[in-house]
Amino acid sequence: MIRFDAVSKKYPDGTVAVDELSLTAPSGQITVLVGPSGCGKTTSLRMVNRMIEPTSGTITIDDRDVTSVPATELRRGIGYVIQHAGLFPHRTVADNVATVPLLTGMSRREARARAVELLERVGLPAAFAKRYPAQLSGGQQQRVGVARALAADPPVMLMDEPFSAVDPVVRDQLQREFLRLQEELQKTILFVTHDIDEAIRLGDRIAVMAVGGRLAQLAAPAELLAMPADPFVADFVGRDRGYRALGFVSAEVAADPEPSVRLGSTVRAARGVADGDWVLVVDDAGAPQGWLDLARRDRDDDVVTPSMLNLGGTLAPAGGTLRQTLDSALSSPSGRGVVVDDEGRVVGSVRAAQVLEHVSEAMRPPTEAVAPPGGPA
Amino acid sequence: MISATGSAPWDLFGYFADHRAEVLRLLWYHVWLSVLPVVLGLALSVPLGYLSRRYRWVYPPVVSVTGLLYTIPSLALFLLLPTLLGTRILDPVNVVIALTVYTVALLVRVVADGLAAVPEDVTAAATAMGLTRFQRLRKVELPLAVPVIAAGLRVATVANVSLVAIAGTIGIPELGQLFVTGFQLSVNGPYYPPIVLGIVLCVALALVLDALIVLGTRLSTPWRQVEAAR
Numbered sequence: 001m002i003r004f005d006a007v008s009k010k011y012p013d014g015t016v017a018v019d020e021l022s023l024t025a026p027s028g029q030i031t032v033l034v035g036p037s038g039c040g041k042t043t044s045l046r047m048v049n050r051m052i053e054p055t056s057g058t059i060t061i062d063d064r065d066v067t068s069v070p071a072t073e074l075r076r077g078i079g080y081v082i083q084h085a086g087l088f089p090h091r092t093v094a095d096n097v098a099t100v101p102l103l104t105g106m107s108r109r110e111a112r113a114r115a116v117e118l119l120e121r122v123g124l125p126a127a128f129a130k131r132y133p134a135q136l137s138g139g140q141q142q143r144v145g146v147a148r149a150l151a152a153d154p155p156v157m158l159m160d161e162p163f164s165a166v167d168p169v170v171r172d173q174l175q176r177e178f179l180r181l182q183e184e185l186q187k188t189i190l191f192v193t194h195d196i197d198e199a200i201r202l203g204d205r206i207a208v209m210a211v212g213g214r215l216a217q218l219a220a221p222a223e224l225l226a227m228p229a230d231p232f233v234a235d236f237v238g239r240d241r242g243y244r245a246l247g248f249v250s251a252e253v254a255a256d257p258e259p260s261v262r263l264g265s266t267v268r269a270a271r272g273v274a275d276g277d278w279v280l281v282v283d284d285a286g287a288p289q290g291w292l293d294l295a296r297r298d299r300d301d302d303v304v305t306p307s308m309l310n311l312g313g314t315l316a317p318a319g320g321t322l323r324q325t326l327d328s329a330l331s332s333p334s335g336r337g338v339v340v341d342d343e344g345r346v347v348g349s350v351r352a353a354q355v356l357e358h359v360s361e362a363m364r365p366p367t368e369a370v371a372p373p374g375g376p377a
Numbered sequence: 378m379i380s381a382t383g384s385a386p387w388d389l390f391g392y393f394a395d396h397r398a399e400v401l402r403l404l405w406y407h408v409w410l411s412v413l414p415v416v417l418g419l420a421l422s423v424p425l426g427y428l429s430r431r432y433r434w435v436y437p438p439v440v441s442v443t444g445l446l447y448t449i450p451s452l453a454l455f456l457l458l459p460t461l462l463g464t465r466i467l468d469p470v471n472v473v474i475a476l477t478v479y480t481v482a483l484l485v486r487v488v489a490d491g492l493a494a495v496p497e498d499v500t501a502a503a504t505a506m507g508l509t510r511f512q513r514l515r516k517v518e519l520p521l522a523v524p525v526i527a528a529g530l531r532v533a534t535v536a537n538v539s540l541v542a543i544a545g546t547i548g549i550p551e552l553g554q555l556f557v558t559g560f561q562l563s564v565n566g567p568y569y570p571p572i573v574l575g576i577v578l579c580v581a582l583a584l585v586l587d588a589l590i591v592l593g594t595r596l597s598t599p600w601r602q603v604e605a606a607r
Contacts, residue, residue, distance in 0.1 A: 051504055076507035086502030090520045090600045100506050134604040148506075158505075 001027045002048060002156060002190055007057030009043050009213070017043040018213035020057070025205075027062075027155075028186040032203035034193055035236070040213030041192045045158050048190060049075045061156055076100050079149030079157035079187070083165050085141040087133040093119065093144050094129035100152040111151075118147040123177055139170035146178070150185070159191045163198065175201060196237055200225070200244065208233050222248040246323035251358045253325050255318070255339040255348030261304065263289060268300040278334035281309055286345035288315060288338050315340050318347050322362065326355040384568045389577060392570035400555070404578055407551040410472050410541045411586065415534050417473070418480025419526075425481065426488025427514060436489060443482035451475060451540050455547055472544045479540065480533045487529030491522030524601060527594040531587050538583040542575070552578050 002025040009018040018040040025031035033041040046052040048059055050071045059066045066074055087096050097118055098111035106114070116126045122143040133141055142162060149157055163171045163178075179202065182189065193199055199206045200221040208224070210216045210232050217229040225245040228234035238244070259273040260280040270279045270292055277295040281304055282288055290309025297308070313332035316325040316339050328337030329352040336349035393400055429436040454475040459466045462474070495518050503513045519526075545553020555575030562568035595602065 049505055051501070072507045072509050074507075075505055078505075080502065080505035082498055082502060082505075084498050086496075086498035088499060088503070088517055088521075089604075090517075090598065099508075103507060103512075132600045132603045134600065145502075 001025065001062055002031075002188060003060045003063075004044070005058045005060070007044070007047060007054045007059055009040070009047065009052065010055045016213055018047070018054070021213065021215055022057075023207055023215060023218055025188060025190050027188045029204040030182060030189045030191055030202055032191045032193060032199040032206045033209060034196055034199040034203075034206055035209035035216075036211060037194060038211050039209040041194075041209050042160055043213070044209075045160055045190055045192050048156075048158055049078045049080060051075075076104055076152060077154050077156070079152070079154040081142075081145045081149045081157065081159045081162040083161040084138075085133075085145030085162075087141055087144055087148070089133050091132075092129065093124075093131050093133065093136070096133065096144060097148045097151050099148060104152060114151060115147070118150055119144070121150070122147045122181070137170075138166045139174060142166060142174060146181075155188055157187045157189045159189060161193055162191075164193065164195070171198075178202065197244075200237075200247070208236060243323065246326060246359065247321050249322045249359075249362045250319060251322050251325070251362060252319050253322075253339075253350050253355055253358050255350050256336075258336060258338065258346060258349035260286075260288075260346060261292075263304055263306065265304050266300065267292075267294070267297045267302045267304060270294060270297075270304060271300065276334065278310075278336075280334075280338065280346065280349075282346055285343075287343075288313075288340065288346050291333050293333070313338055315344075316350070317342070322355060322359055325350060326352060326359070329355055384566070384570065386569040386573045388570040389574035392574055396571075400574065400578075403550055403552050403554055404582070406469070406549075407538070407541055407553075407579075407582060410469060410476070410544070410549075410551055411534065411537045411582065414473050414476035414480050414537055415530065417477045418484055418533065419530065421477070421481050422484035422488045423519070425485045426492060429485065429489045430492040440486050440489075443485050446478050447482040451479070451543050452546065454478070455544055455549075467548055469544075469549055472541065472549055476537050476540055480537065483533045483536070484526070484529050488522065488526055491525030491529075492518050494525060495521045520597075523594060523598055527590055531590050534586050534590060535583045538579055538586065542579060552582075 004021045004023045007018060007021045008016070010016050021040075021044060023031075033044060035041050043052055047054045048061070048066065050066055061078075088099075094112050094115040097115035098106075101111040101114055102108070112129070116129050119126060119128055124140060124143050124147070128136065128140070128144075133144070136144065142165075145162065149159075163174050166174065175198065191202060203221055205218060206221055206224050207218045208216045217224060217233045219227075219229075222245060224233070225237060225241045225248075228237055228241075258280050259275055260282045261270045261273060263281055263283055270281075271294055273279060274294055278291045278293060280288060281290055281292050289306060290311045291313060292304060292308055293310060310333045313334075314324075314328045314337075316328035316337055318339050318341050325337060325339070328339070329335065329350055330337075332338065332349075336351055337355075338349055339347045341347050425439060429439045455471055456466070458464065458471040458474055459468070462471070464470050499517065499521070500513065503517045508516065541551050542553035542556065545551055545555075545557055548554075552575045555571040559568055559570070559572035559575070562571070
């Protein structure tokens with residue numbers, strides 16, 4: 001547990017970076033500090049491992065004042081991940097990961113073995129151990145950064161915009177794996193980001209900070225979206241927060257059977273099963289490949305190929321969140337959202353109106369409707 | 378010194394054959410007088426460069442004072458130092474000290490700039506992982522500054538090889554004495570062989586030392602080869 005007790009940071013020129021911050025980051029949970037630039041979130045994070053010393057107030061980790069041990073010793077017990085990973089370019093991946101274990105006196109052999117184990121844990125092949133950071137992509141470097149922070153198995157981790165510098169696809173993947181890893185490891189994590197979507201996706205609790213280092217609201221993601229404490233928070237969490245809140249409500253929307261044809265069938269066969277102009281095309285395993293627009297096909301003898309398909313629709317997992325399910329219906333060219341099972345096979349389809357019925361039911365009593373945090377966003 | 382060889386510039390080989398032991402002795406002194414100040418200068422520049430990086434107010438005075446030192450003519454410094462230090466006028470120590478001063482003048486700035494060029498996220502990560510200030514300097518900042526420092530070292534070394542030669546005019550044994558000899562023998566028209574031999578040996582020495590630094594840099598920075606290959 002990390003506890004801030006009336007912590008302030010004022011600079012000699014009068015700038016207040018953090019103003020009387022009191023907050024608790026519970027053990028085994030992810031607490032996200034989110035806010036616009038200049039809100040003091042990184043300053044707050046860096047005061048935990050004393051890279052910045054507060055002007056007043058105390059910070060404790062598991063009830064121990066962080067100033068009660070030498071700074072270097074304190075830091076070796078706290079994992080730290082930053083934007084761009086901050087890997088040592090002159091050291092191999094294995095040596096980067098082994099930094100803290102070697103500092104704390106682990107033997108070289110042991111530290112290397114541990115490094116390889118950690119690389120696999122963050123989803124990198126052991127062969128990467130001998131490479132230099134420059135030989136890795138940004139996303140891979142960030143994984144090494146996480147492995148390095150985990151190397152000494154610290155109970156507490158500080159993460160400063162760790163996923164901000166990678167492209168959206170890689171970020172999504174890193175976030176997903178980070179949540180999976182956290183489920184296993186149950187670290188006490190303080191996570192800084194400026195991205196409210198990331199905060200909502202990752203945080204068990206979210207601390208919204210305003211410019212001037214003031215804590216504006218501390219709440220679980222669903223609560224933050226449902227009940228912003230003040231106009232600043234309401235503005236910061238954004239306009240489509242109603243839609244995003246659906247990401248916290250899972251529901252089994254009854255799917256209608258959806259007729260489909262396999263790739264390689266003729267257009268004629270597709271017309272035979274179609275309900276309207278659009279027909280769903282699947283592969284041999286039954287996984288959706290895209291929608292075929294029969295209105296634009298005039299030769300019935302043509303064979304259905306992937307290049308003919310419209311790929312617009314997103315897929316909703318059966319029993320997924322209302323957001324996923326509604327999005328699948330809204331994004332589908334036929335207006336029917338494709339629902340798939342765990343193996344990715346088509347279960348059926350839903351229309352937006354059916355999802356909205358669930359929405360109005362689920363959202364009626366707002367305080368009860370919000371699901372506990374931690375569900376898929 | 379009377380030579381049996383001719384006075385044409387290409388007769389340097391003949392001159393070398395006739396004065397082999399003497400020339401090699403001068404070359405050996407020259408090597409020492411070039412290399413030792415670079416080593417001493419580097420040893421002084423690292424802490425000075427680190428201080429001017431760490432305390433911002435140290436940087437401007439250090440850079441301007443060391444820059445000023447470089448404008449003192451070397452010959453003047455060779456002659457001035459015995460008075461200042463109480464050494465004998467022909468003591469090679471004067472040359473070593475003078476050239477160390479020049480090396481420091483060149484390298485302090487290079488070291489400070491090299492350390493400053495280490496990316497901020499890398500130093501922040503090092504601090505956050507619990508490296509002490511000294512560990513950070515030794516294990517992270519200096520290794521990463523090696524390419525920049527080595528570039529400065531090449532300039533300083535080559536400059537030293539030529540500066541050492543000037544000390545020959547005041548009688549300190551090194552390759553510069555070949556120029557003095559050549560000049561003294563130029564009674565009936567110019568006598569080139571020792572002069573050309575001195576130039577050739579100085580250039581060769583500079584090239585060899587430069588190559589050694591390049592090689593050492595490559596060996597100590599395998600990570601850069603990887604980056605360059607990308």
